[in-house]
Amino acid sequence: MASEHVVVNCTINGENQVFLANERDSLLEALRDRIGLTGVKEGCNNGNCGACCVNMDGRIVNSCLVMAAECEGAQIRTVEGLADGDQLSPLQNAFLEQAALQCGICTPGFLVAAEALLEQNPDPTEHEIRYWLAGNLCRCTGYDKIIKAVQQAAGQSVV
Amino acid sequence: MVTAQSPETEQYNVIGTRPIRPDGVDKVTGAAQYGADLQLPGMLAGRVLRSPHAHANIKSIDTSKAEALDGVLAVVVNADFPRAADKDVDTGEGSANLKWVLDNVIASDKVLYKGHAVAAVAATDHHIAEDALELIEVEYDLLTPVLDVRDAMVDGSPLLHDSLHTSELDGSKSDSPSNTASHLQFTKGEIDAGFDEADVVIEREFETSMAHQGYIETHNGTAYWRADGTLDIYTSTQGAFPVRDQVSALMQLSQSQVKVTPMEIGGGFGGKIPVYLEPLAALLSQKTGRPVKLTMNREEVLLATGPTSGTYMRVRMGAKRDGTITAAEVHLAFEAGAYPGSPVGAGAMCSLAPYDIPNQKIDGYDVVVNKPKTAAYRAPGAPQAEFATESVLNELAEELGLDPLEMRLSNASVEGNTTAAGMPFGVIGNVDCMTAAQQSPHWQSELEGPDRGRGVAQGFWFNIGFESSAYGQVNGDGQVSLVLGSTDIGGTRASIAMQLAETLGIAAEDVHPQVVDTASVGFTQVTGGSRTTFAGGWAAYECAMDIRNQMAQRAAQIWEVDEDTVEYGDDAIIRGPADEDGNPREISFKDLAAQLPTSGGHIVGRADVNKTSSGPAFATHIVDVEVDRDTGKVEILRYTAVQDAGTAIHPAYVEGQMQGGVAQGVGMALNEEYYYDESGDLKNASLLDYRMPTALDLPMIETNIVEVPNPGHPYGVRGVGEVPIIPPAPAVRAAIANAIGVHMTELPMSPRAILEATTLGGD
Amino acid sequence: MQAVKYARASSVEEAISLLQEGGDGARPLAGGTDVIVQARERTRDISLFVDIKHIPELIGIDHSADGLTIGAATPCYQIYGDDKIQSDYPILVDSCSLIGGTAIQGRASLGGNLCNSSPAADGIPSLIVLEAQVEIAGPNGRRSVPVEDFCTAPGRNVLAAGEFVTKLTFPAPAGGSGARFLRFIPRNEMDIAVTNAATQLRLNGDGSVAWARVSIGAVAPTPLLVADAAAALIGQPLSEQTIAAAADASRAAANPITDMRGSIRQRVHLAGVLTERTIRQAAERAA
Incomplete structure (x- = not known):
């Protein structure tokens, strides 16, 4: 063995x-x-x-x-x-500002996945974000604030 | 983002704002250290061998081949532990018999569920430890498993524990052993007379499946048994002190010999209160003299850590034509899993609490079955019990042709009412939530389209208080280092630090909270029960008041004036009497902080609180669904959650708790279940087949925070975490009924279950 | 994880000899999304991974007048990202965008989906209705198998020792044809199909069905080609009656089991529902 x-x-x-x-x-x-x-x-x-x-x-x-x-x-x-030295990426900042994490264990995976989404689709719809991130489970947030953080990082207005 | 404060919190400077959480940067950069991330010099990796059978006697365990494998340093079994006393130990969510706690950690003579731990191995790396498991030979004598709560209660059912006798209502024990560990009952009024008064009576039976908390981080536990006999534990837990107390009792060490360092925790929802791996790691470390880290994989988590109870429930409720509920009878049989201790008591206490029903009878049964020992899961017991009661209430409203929210309002519990369990209500937001839901854009909107329906439900959870500690050191830079014992699952560093900042009149960013080990802060109960922002915040408030007093004293000393003449203002200015020239004596918190080292030394504020009171939480949820009649699949179209938070300290994290609770509740409503075969094998022990909602399964979840400040808290806080998991299942059930006219009687209301109840109905 | 070794093959010949040397425990590794889990969870004895995705002919998409060739290890995202596949073979987009989540689609391949030979594979019914041929290389040279003959039982297929799939070939789509794949899962993503189905059909100018193929999955030990469903359609106008007859044929062909993902009754019922839906939607694409 x-x-x-x-x-x-x-x-x-x-x-x-x-x-x-x-x-x-x-x-x-x-x-x-x-x-x-x-x-x-x-x-x-x-x-x-x-x-x-x-x-x-x-x-x-x-x-x-x-x-x-x-x-x-x-x-x-x-x-x-993802960060450039102590400069967080726009997505990292958006996750903090939107309170898009609670326990934080899923956050690294979401950040890496969402960054790849925005690289290839800089202006995704809510459905496109949800589809892209469907393989990333979060048990704390109900996803709401994660989706909003990605929208914020994409420069979209977030309600 | 909403940045405006609500009217309730406008009086505050910090409370009601949305600062960036103090631990946020570490959690978006990957720097945060969770339990499994820990590396210690010389650390070994461990794995656990688990039973493939649901019910069997262990005839023998031979570990010799595993021990002989190159790289294996130790193997332990139950017999290697000190003999556990037959006494109760505080487990953080009540107490449990110590022998059963140990037997759940590692089986002694019997395995009681598939996945029950049988042996543990420490090796130089986890691949070798895993190989070693295959070399351990266990001989089992198979027994018939008992998998259904009703089967388990029947006389003549196979017994899990020969020594278990039912605790009856009068406190006596049953003569013969039984799988029913206890029977409890709450009554109010005259139940038969109440039903006689009713014009309409509806009775329904419900079955719900076990469901798992589903935290994304699997369990871990690292131990280092030092040569001096002290034991260090590092673990992702909801309560470091309860871990210390359980491990010290199991290892027969004094509490002072054990230090538990809580690592960051990747979700718990109640499931990370019991100990599983920590005692095994401790014993392996004692045997090897090296630190040992144990981690579970996902299958182990689903097989062997706490789901919430599966249940059989029956509810009978009667009302007059005007909607007045005259009587309600509730029967709750909860699966405890392999050892007694289901949350049936809490479920019973919550089941009818939102309503002032004059005649009630609530019976609860705690029943052992060959499934994992249940653990607390977000408002333990309430989602099941209130699913049953809310569902029957919705059907009564439908039968009477009444608006379900109006019917709730006309029966709502208000200040001054007392529940069947004897719990008196003070200032509560029950009616306020119902009214806010009625006025919500969602409830006011029309729902159009075929096979669509709307449902509503109420939820109640009492919340708890208990012990919390907070120590705050005032630094020369005018900022405060805050030391806490509550592990931070969802932003409580922020919500506790904000209450300290508010009390001191300083900025949230000037408070630096740290979660520390059990040797570095006063006893603090688990993060759970929706107590942390409540009790932790209270400790922070008292800690800040201590700082204010000491700062005022110090200013008096510097000014050489009487202490009584100096006051600490809410604006963080310390004011004394005017000086000889008539100039005001005042100094800011920051300026005085800078003078502390040279004026007598630093200041540390301290508070240790123990609150037996709490602030009950209510919620009203509205959901719209569409049902695909051909497939039985339910789509959530729109969701609104209304909840009384008392005071929302950090509204974004209150919303997050509400949305997360809804997501778990919807999961429980639609797809999450423990699927066993007849042999007691859990067939869906993976995140592929244990189907928690994905981002694509939910819409945005609208939140409406109602603030009815809790008079029993300095800032009016009520716990917010638990209650939002309660209303989703009954609300979704009502929406399905509204859409296709079918009243489901089980959870989950999966596509299969809905098809069976409709298209495939009958044979 | 079992004590598994890893070898990277750079040519078909090298892969064949590595697989032969590795014996029974040798498995080709493309995206690895199934075999790595099987090795880790010890549900299949695997002692050697032969990484075949660095062999040039196993990766890539080639369109020609004769049709389409997809390298067996080509990841799903490349397939659904290909413009001409989107226009000419949208049913492959249906399948490839449903296999796993985004991160799975970065690695998983149609060849791997086929060789895993799950009865519930989301790629195989689409391959069947597209009349795909499976190109196989092995110690005795190369051979080609119609995809509906490839799977033989759950997790089993016609590959002999040392053989592996190199590519999938598809005839050019005929004018007036359309194809659709659907699956039913309890969530909206990430689940294994309770039942799935694919239909390809070609319509005559008068709207009647000139040609059809129907396949259903997760209702038998292997994905099924339902000849009776096609027979019910061919030569008929696409009426409610015709579609219902095809659905009946699918229900009759279905012979599922009850497990944690679905019951016998549910699966048989869904075989009919999905057959109907794929016929209607394939016809929309054909129009």
């Missing part, structure tokens, strides 16, 4: 990273346990909650459904890469 280890070279939040992963590690486990990026969260470990959402080569993925060994050469962006 012994596992092998594998060296992975990739870019995480703009920095070159070389790390040693257990061959059994998912990207989620590698980010959290090997690299220390614990902003990415485990909620279900089978692709049904979105808490582990990261951006991989320009697309959002559930990092629990990616093997670490697959990430050789990949460009990965996590919640830790």
Whole structure:
């Protein structure tokens, strides 16, 4: 049952990273346990909650459904890469101003997913936002304020 | 965003505003440290072996192969724990028998539900720990599982506990053992006479499924048993002190030997009050001398941590033609799960509380079944009980041709009424919520279109108080470091700090709250019961008053005047008598703070409160639905939640509690259920098949905060978290009936259930 | 997670030899959204992932006069984002935008959906009504299988040891044809289908049905091609009666089980409802 280890070279939040992963590690486990990026969260470990959402080569993925060994050469962006130093991104600010988080455990996944939405669709409708984020579960907010935060970040007027 | 304060809070400077929460930046950057994020030097990873059977005797457990696996450092079973005394321990939501608490943490002679912990492993990494589980050999003697509350109550049903006898109404115990742990009853008036007065009587039976709190963060627990015999626990919990007390009792340590550090918590809703992993991590750490972190996966969370009770309920209610309710009889049988302790008592107390009904009889039964031990879930017991009572009330209104809100208003509990459970009402917002709902744009609007319907329901939750602590240190920069014992699930750092800021007359941003460990602050009860902003805020108020007094004393000292002549003003200016030249003596909070180090030292304010009172909360919800008759699927078209918050300290987080409660209530109404097969195997133990609402399943949820200040709180606060989960299910049921004329009798009202009740009805 | 190893193949030949060397425990890995979960939850013995998505011919979309070719590992988002698929094969947009959530669609592929061979797969009924051919490579060379013959039982299919799916090919859509996929789930996203259905039909100038294919899923051990439903439509005007007859045929063909996602009665009923709805909506697209 012994596992092998594998060296992975990739870019995480703009920095070159070389790390040693257990061959059994998912990207989620590698980010959290090997690299220390614990902003990415485990909620279900089978692709049904979105808490582990990261951006991989320009697309959002559930990092629990990616093997670490697959990430050789990949460009990965996590919640830790959203702010520019101490300058929060417009989306991060909108989440704070709209009170779009309560416990905060789903927030990193929502932020990464919503950022990807706004990159490809800068002016989404409410339905488009809800559809895009349907794979990210939040149990605290009823989603209302999360949707409004995304609308605010998109420059839309928020009631 | 709404930034204007409501009339009720205009008198305040901080209360009623919407500052950015103090912990917000850490939570949008990924810096916040939740329990599973913790790394300690030399830390081991642990996993738990769980029973594949719902009901079985454990014949033997052989851990030798697992222990021999390279990288495994320890394996523990129930027998490795100190023998738990047969006594009660405070669990943060009441008390429980210590032996049962331990047996739920790790099974002794019997497994009582699928997923019941049997052994735990610590290894150098979690992959190895997981491999080791497959090497543990357990021999079981299978027993027949009892999965339905009514089956469990029948004489001759297989018994979960040979030693369990029913606690009867008179306090006696039943002669023979039973799965019914207790029977409780509340009565008022003469029930038979009440029904004799009624022109219309409706009786309905209901069944509801177990449902899970569904917090997105799974359970975790890390322990480090130090060489000096002290034990450090790090965990995502709703109550660090109750964890300390449970773990110290189970490990037979003194409370002073155990320090619990509450990590950030990713949701709880009541489910993160019991201990599950902490005692296992503690024992594994004692055996290995190293820190051990245990985490659950989602399947384990659904299998083995607290759902809320499944129920069988029967309600009979009678009214006169004018809508006056004359009598109500409520029968509640609640599944406790594997060990006694369902929330049937709270459900019984809440079930008819919104209404002043002269003749009532409410019976509750707490029943063990081969399912996970239930834990508190947001207004524990009330969503089920009030689903039953509100549903029958709606049907009565329909039968009598009365507007359901009018009928509620004409029977509403008001100040001076007393419930069947003997709870007297002071100033309450019951009628205010109903009236606000009546006047809402939603209720005033017309609902058009085929297969669409509107429903309304009321909700009640009493809220609780109890112990909270707050320590505030005045810093030289004129700001305050505030130390709290309440873990912050949904913005309570903000709501407590705001009450301190208001009392001191300083800005919310000048208060820096920290949630600290059990050695660093006074005893504080769980974050739950909708008590934290209430009792924590009260502690903050008293802490601030302590600071005000000390600041005034210090100013008197500096000015060399009598203390009685100095006052701390609400504008944060400390004023004394005029000096010899007739100039006013005054100094701002900030200026005096700067002088503290050189004028006698820093000031720390302190408050430890224990409030037995609280402020009841009421809510009125309106929902519009559309039902697809071909598929049985219900779409929520529009939702309005009205709720009395007493005083909304941070309105955005009050709205958030209301919206989140609605989402959970809608989930319970439509799709969330524990689906067992006959063997007691939970077939939907994943977030794929345990269907919580997604962003696409809900509309925007309109909120209307009513503020009827609670006279029993310095700022009029009532708890807000619990009550909004109560009305959704009965409101949705009424809307479905209004849309397609079918009165559902079960939760969830899933597409399958609705199809069975309509198109596929009969055989 | 089982003790699984990982190997990246850069050519079809390399993938075949890796799969052969890996033996029974070797599984192709494309988007991984099913197999990684199966390995983690130990519901399938997997000792080696052979990553096939870096093989050039397994990724991409190619339109030609003969029809459409989709590399088996092409992620769903690329499929529903393709302009010509949106115009010529909108039923593939139906399916690919319903498989999982956005993050799943960033990885999951139609080839993977097919090879997972779930009775409830949201991709397969659409492939069946589009008359897709499954291109397979293996130690004994390449072969092609009609998609309706691919799945053999829940989680099982015709792939032999060392074989894997390289691409899916589709005939060019005939003029006057339209196709629609629908599924029923309790929520609005993220669920596995309780029942699903797809219909493709071609209409004559007079509005009668010239040709049709109907497929239903989650009502039998494999997704079904319902020949009787098509037969009920072909040569008939699209009347209430015709559509009801096709729905009856689907209900008759359905042979489901009761589980946590749906009951037998519910699934049989929904097979009829969804057949009706897909026929109507396919006809709208054909018009």
